[in-house]
Amino acid sequence: MHHVPHQPANKMDWEHLQKTVYRRDGALRDIYVRQVSRADWATWMALVNRDYPVHWVVEGYNEETPASRIDADFIAHWWDERERTSAQATVFLEQIQVKCYFFADTELENDICPTEIQSLEDHERLMQYLVAVSLALGKEVILTEETVEDPQVFVRVNGRNIHYEELP
Template sequence: MTRNWNDIKWIFEPDGSLIDIYVQDVTLRKWERLIDFLNTNYDLRFGEDDSNQINKEHVVKYLSDATGEIEAKTLKIYLEGINVHCYFFLSDQIEFDIDPKEINSLIDFESIEYFMISISKLLNSQVTLTGESTPEFPLLKVDFNKNINKILTIDEANKLRENKNSFLSQLSLLKTKLQMKFFPNAFKDRLLRSANEVYTSIGKDKNVW
């Protein structure tokens, strides 16, 4: 698919927030398949000891744990010069995040897009790219088996913004607050907020498109 970087780059303009990738409505079995896939196909670092393999048993136990006693571990995937992070927040929602400052060209974007397509194909699931903590508003939607690969143009986003009932109004408010606060360390802020708030999944049926 031929794309024009000038039509895409607005999504990755740095504003102090992150870009998220979501797979909604998943099961532990899909998590296991994803872990096997990542271990086999990507250079990665897992946990504080920087293991180059994800400990699948540990992750499944952590995602299934109701006591809060199992140690949380983070994952970094090295993707063609782009760092993709995963924190294993929820058993029914897979979430990655990236710093938009690392997406500076069509080649960078295509690396992320291919990553999403591969996961969609593997899990037979829809995969979306969104603003930080806004799974309801996909900016890019990929579903390999349904032959869906659509990225919003800025004009399409502006039309949705005009709808007062759309989630984009909340997205704009969030980005404004982030710009005002100018987080020096967005990754740390994400972790601190998750420790103080109840973090719940959002089903894809709640997405605005």
């Protein structure tokens, strides 16, 4: 009988991750922090501005020259005005682009494209980002399939604890 060594929970097997979390199904993956406040958003913006390369673009404001920092005061004003323009930030984890569109001030949502996760190192780089966000906000961060009615949760991160859901 062939014995398969048990995978420690935080060290997932790359082949399994490729078939599940990062399967090439044409959909994005969503990163959520639920029930956030504007203070949480400000903490997230400060974290990414400080620790990662960022491109921040607001339609009709700075499209020609994306800013290298997100302006938290601008975003707060933009939410209050319910501007019809679009605002987006890209946070770079090397070649992995984490996109944020500032849809609602009550939920922090980021998107990633699974095709950009090409190795276990890339996966670990993404997990480090999720841990950094969870630690900064003191909240759970989840990685799910793209918005559907009842999305499959792939990973839950609480502080330094990375929990992989049972994946089919």
